[in-house]
Amino acid sequence: MGLGRYAIYDPGPAALAEFGANWLGWDARRGVESRGLGGALVEVPRRYGFHATIKAPFRLAPGCSPEALVAAFDRLCAQLAPVAAEPGLQLRRIAGVLALVFEPQPPAVTALAAAVVRGLDGFRAPLTPEDRARRRPERLTDAQRALLDRWGYPWVMEEFRYHMTLTGALSASAETEARQRLAPLLAGLLPRPHPITGLALMGEDGAGRFHLLHHAELRG
Numbered sequence: 001m002g003l004g005r006y007a008i009y010d011p012g013p014a015a016l017a018e019f020g021a022n023w024l025g026w027d028a029r030r031g032v033e034s035r036g037l038g039g040a041l042v043e044v045p046r047r048y049g050f051h052a053t054i055k056a057p058f059r060l061a062p063g064c065s066p067e068a069l070v071a072a073f074d075r076l077c078a079q080l081a082p083v084a085a086e087p088g089l090q091l092r093r094i095a096g097v098l099a100l101v102f103e104p105q106p107p108a109v110t111a112l113a114a115a116v117v118r119g120l121d122g123f124r125a126p127l128t129p130e131d132r133a134r135r136r137p138e139r140l141t142d143a144q145r146a147l148l149d150r151w152g153y154p155w156v157m158e159e160f161r162y163h164m165t166l167t168g169a170l171s172a173s174a175e176t177e178a179r180q181r182l183a184p185l186l187a188g189l190l191p192r193p194h195p196i197t198g199l200a201l202m203g204e205d206g207a208g209r210f211h212l213l214h215h216a217e218l219r220g
Contacts, residue, residue, distance in 0.1 A: 003203040005059055006069060006123075007210065008116050009051035011200045012164060016189045020050025023166065023185070028202065029212045037185070041178050044168035045097075047209045052100075052164045054113050054199060056153040057210075059125040066203075069123050070214050073201045076119040077216035083108045088192035089164065091182060098178055100164040100190070112196065113160045117151055127152050 011017045011029065021027035025036020028049025036042055060069065085108065089100040102109065127148075135154060137145050144154035155161065167178050201214040 003066065003205065004208075005057040005204040006066075006213075007053060007057040007202045007204075008055035008073070008120070009049075009200045009202050009210075010054055010162075010196050011051055011198075011212075011215075013191060013195055013197075016164075017050060019185060019189055020164065020166075023182075024050050026209060028210050029200075031211050037181075038167065038178075041167045041170070041174070041181075045165045047207075048165075049202070049210050050164065051200070051202075052162050054116050055120060056156075057204060058123070058152060061123055061125045064123045066213075069120070070201060072120060072123065073199075073214060074216050076116065077199055077218050077220075079220045080112060080115055080218045081220040082198075082218040083112055083196040084193040085109050085196060086193040088194045089190050091166075091179070091186065093170075093175060094161070094163060096169040097165055098167045098170065098175065098182065100166065100186075102162055102194070105162055109162050109196070110158070110160055113162070114157050116199070117153075117156050121151065124152050 012020065021029070022034065023036065023038045024042045024046045025034050025038065026046045026049050036046065060066070085102060085106045087102065090103055091098060092101050092103065094101060132148065135148055137148060140148065140154050144159055147156055147159060148154040166182060170178060198215055198217040200212050202210040203213045204210050
């Protein structure tokens, strides 16, 4: 399988990850497609699979191999401590979609994501002018543009917000429907605290879908 981009995900605890795969209709862990409980609500997030992005999709820098990335990812996870994030996740609307988020976000979660972004940045190819333009820098704050230029993505470090996306953009009526459908399905699946005990290295196939390449426990 030829791969385009790579990313680092938190796949979530097993029961929640299983629900997410069934809801979206794409199980990135097994590479299996299903009808998906979310139907038309999940057309946009389906190809990425259920996850929280820890390091956003990036292309490999020249001279870097996938094998070296896997090895570096494994070494990094061995140095990072697992996180028990209080409070647990809550279903909220952010940027027009429904997602599971922390309110407030624990500093340990922000710090974990920052460590991953820093630790693997040497494997990230520089942004092309086209890549940068797609991020609509004119709509970003000065701080976000600086993060985009330094780290290849504007929502990192102090701008990072952990979220597990469950829908595409929703109208008010569609949001009400989605909440009604999600509430009973999520009952009992959101542990408090939310455990982040391992991370997943993902790869993008030619169709734009992400697959699990390597899972590593946080062992620091």
